Amino acid sequence: MTEATERFFESLPTRAPTTLGGLATGTLQIDLGTDHQTEHWLVRMRPGTVRASRERGPADAIWYSSSALFDRLITGEAQGLAAVLRNESTFSGDVVLFLTFRRFFPNPPGTRDPRQVARQAAGRGS
Template sequence: MTEATERFFESLPSRAPDVLGGLIDGTLQIDLGSDHRTEHWLVRTRPGSVQVSRARGPADALWYSSAALFDRLISGEAQGLAAVLRNESTFSGNVVLFLAFRRFFPNPPGTRDPREVARRAAGRPA
């Protein structure tokens, strides 16, 4: 597992209050495969909080990705939903957990808010 992946999962509990909204409640197991080996992460999501462990366990949803793809997701170079739709990763279970979890991933490099672009084009401050 890469150091970036470790840091990403370590950061989730402190970032959860800012990233998660609503009443997200459930457990997502994330399996990351690399070289005939699978690493497991269990992410327990509650309203405004997250607990992370390296365990397998009962989960409301299961997401499988290659470790290489996950590194691209946490750097903003790939998008989680697009990866699932292209069958680069698989997901089963409560889709709301996946949709909420993907908010932890950064936007692609160079992404700009279209509202900010429109304000600047109109000559108003952002």
């Protein structure tokens, strides 16, 4: 596992209040594979709070990703839902937990809020 992945999971509790709100409650197990080894993370999500630990356990959903893909997700170079749809990662269980967790990933580099783009375009047209 990379240092960036470790820092990502460590940052979740401080980012949870603004990222989660009341969206989901449950436990997501994230399995990150490298070669023939799998690292496990158990992420317990409650409205406004997250607790992440390096363990396996009973979970409402399980998401498997390669460590390399996960590193691209945490830098915004890849998108979680697209990776699942392309079968680059797999998911089973409560899909709401996956859809909620992906909000912790950054937007792709260079992404701009479409509302801001529209405001800027409207300002130039006046």
